[in-house]
């Protein structure tokens with residue numbers, strides 16, 4: 412599990428799985444004041460695993476209000492055995508506290 416290409420990709424078992432430039436709906440009150448943050452993901456800062464949950468910290472910008480910053484840890488997928496399953500992209504992602 413690592414971050415590739417200066418934060419452009421998250422790689423799982425040397426397979427590129429999650430990329431930047433996606434729009435994530437976030438429940439991230441620390442990042443901006445919108446009820447939900449529509450975050451354009453610009454850069455993965457770090458990736459980690461907590462149990463079977465893959466989490467990342469990302470730098471991005473809210474397209475609604477323009478606030479930019481680095482998020483806390485956000486679950487993006489799960490590891491089952493050696494398989495990676497991404498969390499439903501349309502789901503609201505919550506920053507873990």
Ligand SMILES: [Zn+2]
Pocket residue numbers: 443444445447448449473474475476477478
């Ligand atoms: Zn916002």
